[in-house]
Amino acid sequence: MPEKRIAPVIRSLEEFEQNLPGYLDNQSKLAILLDYDGTLAPIADNPSKTKMPDELEKILHKIAKHPQIFMAVISGRGLKDVQKMVNIDGITYAGNHGLEIEYPDGSRHDYNLPSDIQKNYIAMVKELKQKVEKNGAWVEDKRVSLTYHYRDTPVELKDGLKTQAAEICQRFGFRPNQAHEAIEAKPPVNWNKGEAAMYILKQKFGDNWAKDVKAVFAGDDTTDEDAMRVLKGLGRSFRIAADAQIQTFADFRLPKQDVMTDLLQWVARAYT
Numbered sequence: 680m681p682e683k684r685i686a687p688v689i690r691s692l693e694e695f696e697q698n699l700p701g702y703l704d705n706q707s708k709l710a711i712l713l714d715y716d717g718t719l720a721p722i723a724d725n726p727s728k729t730k731m732p733d734e735l736e737k738i739l740h741k742i743a744k745h746p747q748i749f750m751a752v753i754s755g756r757g758l759k760d761v762q763k764m765v766n767i768d769g770i771t772y773a774g775n776h777g778l779e780i781e782y783p784d785g786s787r788h789d790y791n792l793p794s795d796i797q798k799n800y801i802a803m804v805k806e807l808k809q810k811v812e813k814n815g816a817w818v819e820d821k822r823v824s825l826t827y828h829y830r831d832t833p834v835e836l837k838d839g840l841k842t843q844a845a846e847i848c849q850r851f852g853f854r855p856n857q858a859h860e861a862i863e864a865k866p867p868v869n870w871n872k873g874e875a876a877m878y879i880l881k882q883k884f885g886d887n888w889a890k891d892v893k894a895v896f897a898g899d900d901t902t903d904e905d906a907m908r909v910l911k912g913l914g915r916s917f918r919i920a921a922d923a924q925i926q927t928f929a930d931f932r933l934p935k936q937d938v939m940t941d942l943l944q945w946v947a948r949a950y951t
Contacts, residue, residue, distance in 0.1 A: 681908055681912070681928055684926060684927070685923075685924060685927075686930060687932070689931045699945075702915060703893065703945070708749065708891060708892045709894070709895065709950065712896045712897075713751070713752050713897050714752075714754060714897065714898035716859075719939065721937075725828075726756070726760075726828075738940065742947050742951065743769065750767075751879050752770065752772050753777055753872050753876060754774055757822065760821075762781070769783045770783060776870075776902055777871060777875020778866075792823055792868065796852065803864070804818060807847055810843065811843050813840075815832045816840050826858065827841070827863075828860065829862075830861070854866075856902055871905040871906075874905070880894065893914065895915055895916070895917075896910050897917040897942060898919070899919035903918070904928050911930075918933070919936055
């Protein structure tokens with residue numbers, strides 16, 4: 680099993696090429712899997728206000744069309760929400776941390792939650808809304824997972840509310856994870872961004888995909904570590920984090936979100 684470590688940092692396009700000479704080859708197929716919030720788009724005060732930087736968006740659309748490149752966006756957002764935000768036809772989207780996946784042809788793979796977990800989810804959302812949806816905090820209901828946002832809550836109230844929200848989620852059997860000024864609650868099933876990434880790659884390229892396909896993954900959050908862990912030794916992954924001491928499964932750390940534009944330029948240089 681791989682272990683987390685302090686990863687070497689990459690700050691610019693030139694450093695991608697220095698640290699990964701020859702990894703990208705336009706004769707090889709490339710699978711690029713990306714988180715959205717905090718990765719393709721900077722974190723915003725409200726999820727509805729996020730927007731990809733213009734240059735990043737332009738490059739993303741360009742490389743998504745390349746015949747040798749397969750692209751998937753794997754997000755904690757609901758599926759339709761992340762599709763609307765990214766708005767690129769012909770790529771694969773996974774929402775709710777991979778619990779719902781939609782392919783370019785419209786076909787889907789949905790993880791069916793057991794009925795008792797579905798009932799607990801409904802009851803959990805109801806209790807969260809009653810008890811901790813206040814003081815600027817609110818519950819984002821995504822049908823099978825949720826995010827409790829407290830970014831706009833007064834500083835002196837944040838710790839109390841997020842602790843109470845996490846306790847409610849745990850009591851209903853859901854797994855609360857710390858995100859950016861938010862708690863993400865996932866169902867107690869063996870399915871996450873790592874499982875989704877491997878499922879998508881195997882569905883597209885077969886069980887032995889790593890023999891013929893290069894893979895790149897980028898994310899900024901604890902939930903993205905599941906994908907970084909399963910791709911260790913099979914591809915190259917990048918964790919966006921300002922903390923120089925953060926422990927990660929990723930191969931490299933990007934110190935800020937705008938280095939993602941350099942990552943995509945690195946891909947574009949090799950393939951276009």
